[in-house]
Amino acid sequence: xxxxxxxxxxxxxxxxxxxxxxxxxxxxxxxxxxxxxxxxxxxxxxxxxxxxxxxxxxxxxxxxxxxxxxxxxxxxxxxxxxxxxxxxxxxxxxxxxxxxxxxxxxxxxxxxxxxxxxxxxxxxxxxxxxxxxxxxxxxxxxxxxxxxxxxxxxxxxxxxxxxxxxxxxxxxxxxxxxxxxxxxxxxxxxxxxxxxxxxxxxxxxxxxxxxxxxxxxxxxxxxxxxxxxxxxxxxxxxxxxxxxxxxxxxxxxxxxxxxxxxxxxxxxxxxxxxxxxxxxxxxxxxxxxxxxxxxxxxxxxxxxxxxxxxxxxxxxxxxxxxxxxx
Amino acid sequence: xxxxxxxxxxxxxxxxxxxxxxxxxxxxxxxxxxxxxxxxxxxxxxxxxxxxxxxxxxxxxxxxxxxxxxxxxxxxxxxxxxxxxxxxxxxxxxxxxxxxxxxxxxxxxxxxxxxxxxxxxxxxxxxxxxxxxxxxxxxxxxxxxxxxxxxxxxxxxxxxxxxxxxxxxxxxxxxxxxxxxxxxxxxxxxxxxxxxxxxxxxxxxxxxxxxxxxxxxxxxxxxxxxxxxxxxxxxxxxxxxxxxxxxxxxxxxxxxxxxxxxxxxxxxxxxxxxxxxxxxxxxxxxxxxxxxxxxxxxxxxxxxxxxxxxxxxxxxxxxxxxxxxxxxxxxxxxxxxxxxxxxxxxxxxxxxxxxxxxxxxxxxxxxxxxxxxxxxxxxxxxxxxxxxxxxxxxxxxxxxxxxxxxxxxxxxxxxxxxxxxxxxxxxxxxxxxxxxxxxxxxxxxxxxxxxxxxxxxxxxxxxxxxxxxxxxxxxxxxxxxxxxxxxxxxxxxxxxxxxxxx
Numbered sequence: 001x002x003x004x005x006x007x008x009x010x011x012x013x014x015x016x017x018x019x020x021x022x023x024x025x026x027x028x029x030x031x032x033x034x035x036x037x038x039x040x041x042x043x044x045x046x047x048x049x050x051x052x053x054x055x056x057x058x059x060x061x062x063x064x065x066x067x068x069x070x071x072x073x074x075x076x077x078x079x080x081x082x083x084x085x086x087x088x089x090x091x092x093x094x095x096x097x098x099x100x101x102x103x104x105x106x107x108x109x110x111x112x113x114x115x116x117x118x119x120x121x122x123x124x125x126x127x128x129x130x131x132x133x134x135x136x137x138x139x140x141x142x143x144x145x146x147x148x149x150x151x152x153x154x155x156x157x158x159x160x161x162x163x164x165x166x167x168x169x170x171x172x173x174x175x176x177x178x179x180x181x182x183x184x185x186x187x188x189x190x191x192x193x194x195x196x197x198x199x200x201x202x203x204x205x206x207x208x209x210x211x212x213x214x215x216x217x218x219x220x221x222x223x224x225x226x227x228x229x230x231x232x233x234x235x236x237x238x239x240x241x242x243x244x245x246x247x248x249x250x251x252x253x254x255x256x257x258x259x260x261x262x263x264x265x266x267x268x269x270x271x272x273x274x275x276x277x278x279x280x281x282x283x284x285x286x287x288x289x290x291x292x293x294x295x296x297x298x299x300x301x302x303x304x305x306x307x308x309x310x311x312x313x314x315x316x317x318x319x320x321x322x323x324x325x326x
Numbered sequence: 327x328x329x330x331x332x333x334x335x336x337x338x339x340x341x342x343x344x345x346x347x348x349x350x351x352x353x354x355x356x357x358x359x360x361x362x363x364x365x366x367x368x369x370x371x372x373x374x375x376x377x378x379x380x381x382x383x384x385x386x387x388x389x390x391x392x393x394x395x396x397x398x399x400x401x402x403x404x405x406x407x408x409x410x411x412x413x414x415x416x417x418x419x420x421x422x423x424x425x426x427x428x429x430x431x432x433x434x435x436x437x438x439x440x441x442x443x444x445x446x447x448x449x450x451x452x453x454x455x456x457x458x459x460x461x462x463x464x465x466x467x468x469x470x471x472x473x474x475x476x477x478x479x480x481x482x483x484x485x486x487x488x489x490x491x492x493x494x495x496x497x498x499x500x501x502x503x504x505x506x507x508x509x510x511x512x513x514x515x516x517x518x519x520x521x522x523x524x525x526x527x528x529x530x531x532x533x534x535x536x537x538x539x540x541x542x543x544x545x546x547x548x549x550x551x552x553x554x555x556x557x558x559x560x561x562x563x564x565x566x567x568x569x570x571x572x573x574x575x576x577x578x579x580x581x582x583x584x585x586x587x588x589x590x591x592x593x594x595x596x597x598x599x600x601x602x603x604x605x606x607x608x609x610x611x612x613x614x615x616x617x618x619x620x621x622x623x624x625x626x627x628x629x630x631x632x633x634x635x636x637x638x639x640x641x642x643x644x645x646x647x648x649x650x651x652x653x654x655x656x657x658x659x660x661x662x663x664x665x666x667x668x669x670x671x672x673x674x675x676x677x678x679x680x681x682x683x684x685x686x687x688x689x690x691x692x693x694x695x696x697x698x699x700x701x702x703x704x705x706x707x708x709x710x711x712x713x714x715x716x717x718x719x720x721x722x723x724x725x726x727x728x729x730x731x732x733x734x735x736x737x738x739x740x741x742x743x744x745x746x747x748x749x750x751x752x753x754x755x756x757x758x759x760x761x762x763x764x765x766x767x768x769x770x771x772x773x774x775x776x777x778x779x780x781x782x783x784x785x786x787x788x789x790x791x792x793x794x795x796x797x798x799x800x801x802x803x804x805x806x807x808x809x810x811x812x813x814x815x816x817x818x819x820x821x822x823x824x825x826x827x828x
Binding site: 176188189190193194196197200201203204205207208209210267268282308 | 362397505596629631651652654655661665668669670671672674683684687689690693694695735766
C-alpha cells in the first residue's frame with residue numbers, strides 16, 4: 001500500500017533524515033553549480049565553519065542536557081578580546097595569555113552552570129542575561145576599543161588560526177580533534193550517559209541517584225571551554241578583534257545543533273549529528289554566496305531552511321505533515 | 327429509539343501499524359443506558375480502538391454506526407458532533423483557566439464584536455455543575471481543584487453536548503474511594519438519561535460493581551462479550567490472558583532474618599509524624615492508606631529525597647543519615663517510585679540504559695562504559711523478570727506499562743539492595759503483569775530481601791504482605807499481621823476510625 005510505503009520511507013527519514021537531507025542538498029547544489037563541490041571550495045567551507053563548529057560541540061552538551069546556551073556569542077567576543085589584550089601585556093605574553101583567557105572564560109561558564117544547575121534557574125533567562133552582561137563586561141574591559149596585535153611577525157600566536165599541519169589547517173584539526181574527544185565523552189562514558197538522562201527526564205535521573213546539578217554545571221563548563229577554544233582560533237586568525245566579533249553567533253550555533261537533529265527538549269542528539277549540522281549550515285551559506293546572493297540574504301534563507309528542517313523532522317516522526325496532536 | 331438499537335456499534339474494525347496488526351476485525355456495540363466495560367491487557371488494542379472511535383486514527387477497514395447510522399470519524403471534532411465524548415485518563419485541562427472556560431473551550435458564547443458573553447457562560451456552566459453536585463463553581467480556576475474534581479470538569483464537558491456515548495478511560499486511576507462513589511453516581515445518572523457508556527478499567531472490583539456487560543480484547547482481537555451478572559473475575563481474566571490467575575493469599579512460611587531497617591519516631595513536617603516500624607530480611611511489609619496519608623513521603627524520606635525533621639533511621643543495626651538518593655543507593659536502599667513515567671524512567675532512552683542508569687558509573691572498562699557489562703546485566707534481569715522487549719535497543723517509551731514497570735524493578739533489583747521499597751508496584755498495568763509482579767515480590771522476600779510495598783489497592787496489599795501498616799493523615803494507625811488482618815479492620819484503620827482503639 002502507498003500508505004505503508006510512505007511510512008517506511010518516513011521511518012528511514014526519521015532516523016537518518018539529516019544525512020539524507022545533506023546528501024540531497026549537496027547533489028542539488030552541485031548540479032546547479034559544479035564549482036560547489038570543487039575541493040578548494042569544500043575545504044574553504046570546512047575551514048570557515050571551524051569556529052562555529054567548535055562552539056556547537058559544547059552547546060550540543062548543553063542542549064542534550066535539556067538547556068540552552070545563548071551566551072556563547074558574547075562569550076566568544078570576550079575570550080578573543082581578553083586573549084589579545086593579555087598577549088600584548090608584557091607581564092603575560094602568548095604562553096600565559098592563553099591559559100589565563102581559558103580560566104576567565106571558564107569562570108563565565110561556571111556562573112551559567114551554577115545558576116542553572118544548582119539554583120535551577122531557567123536557562124533561557126540566565127544565558128540571555130549573560131549574553132548582555134558579558135557583552136558589557138567585554139566593552140568595559142576593552143574600553144570600547146578594538147584589540148590588535150601590534151607586532152604580528154614577532155609571535156607564534158597566529159598558528160591556531162592560520163597554521164597548518166600535514167596540509168590541513170590547524171582550525172580544522174582542532175575542530176576534528178575536539179569533535180572526536182567530545183564525541184567519545186558523550187557516547188562512551190558514564191558522564192555522557194548522565195547528560196542524556198538528565199536531559200531526557202531530570203526527575204527520573206534524580207531518582208536514579210544522578211547528581212543533576214553537577215551534570216548540568218559540567219555541560220556549561222564544556223560549553224565555555226569550547227567557546228574559549230573558538231575564541232583562541234578567532235583571535236589567532238585575525239590577529240585582532242572587535243568587541244562584537246561573536247555577535248549573533250549564538251543563534252547560528254543553535255541552528256547548527258538543531259539542524260543536526262538534537263531536540264530542544266533535551267535527551268537526544270549526538271556530536272556526529274552536530275558536525276553534520278555545522279557542515280550543512282556552512283554549505284548553505286557558501287552556496288548562497290556562490291549563487292551570487294548578497295551576504296545579508298543568508299540570514300533570511302538560513303532561518304527559512306532551519307524552520308523547514310525542524311518541521312520536516314517533526315512531520316516525519318509523526319508520519320504526517322500536520323497533526324492536531326503531537 | 328428503542329432500547330435494543332445500539333447507541334454505538336463498531337463493525338469489523340481493522341487497524342494496522344507497520345509490523346503490528348493493532349486491531350483485527352473488532353466488533354462490538356453499546357446500548358443506550360448501558361455501561362459496557364472494555365477490558366484487555368495493555369497492548370490488547372483498547373486505546374487504539376478508542377482512538378479510531380475518536381477520529382484520531384483512521385481504520386483500515388470496518389464501520390462505525392451511531393444510532394445505526396454509518397458515520398465516518400474524520401477527526402475529534404466530528405466525533406464530538408456525533409455525540410461521542412471522551413473522559414481521558416490523563417487530564418487535558420488548561421490549569422490557568424476557569425472551570426467554565428475549560429468546559430466551553432473553543433466554543434465560548436459570544437456577544438457583538440466577538441466579545442465573550444461571560445454571563446451566559448457562567449450560568450450555563452453552573453447549570454451543568456448543579457447536575458453533578460460538585461463543590462466548586464463555574465468561576466473556580468481549574469488548577470486549584472483536586473484531581474478528582476478536575477475529572478468532574480471533564481465529565482461536565484461531556485455533558486454540554488447531547489452525548490450518545492461517553493467513554494471513560496481508567497477514570498478512577500487517581501481517585502480516592504470517596505471520590506469514586508461520586509463518579510459512579512454520575513455514571514448512574516448518565517445511564518438513566520439513556521447514554522451509552524464505555525468503561526475502560528483494569529480494576530475488576532469496579533467493573534463488577536457498575537457495568538452491565540463486558541467485552542474483552544486480546545492481542546487486537548475481539549474475544550467476546552459477557553453479561554456482567556453471569557460471569558466472574560476468573561472467567562474474564564482467562565479471556566484476557568488465556569489462563570487463570572491465583573490471587574489468593576497463601577504465603578509459604580519464610581524464615582525471617584535479622585532486622586534490615588528500623589525507623590524510630592521519624593517525622594517530616596506536616597507530611598508524616600512519629601513513624602516507627604521495622605522490616606526484616608525475608609519479609610514484605612505493606613503500607614496501606616489513602617492518597618496523601620504520608621506513605622510515599624516516608625519512602626521518599628528513606629530514599630534521601632526529603633529531609634526528616636525528627637527521628638532515627640537504623641539500617642542493619644547502625645544509625646544512618648540519608649541526605650540524597652546517591653547516599654541511599656550507596657547504603658543499600660532502592661526505591662521503585664510511584665510514578666513510572668515521571669520518576670522511574672527516561673522514556674526516550676533504551677531499555678538497557680534505563681536499567682543500568684544508577685550504576686553506570688561502576689560498569690566501566692577504563693574511562694568508558696562497558697557495553698558487555700551492561701548487556702549482561704540487562705539480559706540477566708530481562709530473563710529473571712520476563713521482560714518482553716524486542717531488543718535492549720528498544721526505546722522504553724514504546725513498551726507496555728507492565729514491561730516498563732519491570733524495567734524499573736530490574737533497575738533497582740540489579741543494585742542488590744538491602745531494602746527494596748516499591749511504591750504502587752502495579753498502578754495502571756494489566757492483570758497478567760500484575761500477578762507476575764506480585765509473585766516476584768513474594769519471591770524476593772523468600773530470597774531474603776527486605777521489601778516494603780506501598781499500595782492503594784487493598785487486594786494487592788493483602789496479597790503480598792506479611793505485615794501491613796495502616797496510615798491515616800500522616801500517622802501510623804495500626805499494624806496488622808497477615809493472619810489477623812481483615813478488609814474491614816483495614817478500612818477502619820485508614821479512615822481514622824480505629825485510631826483511638828489501637
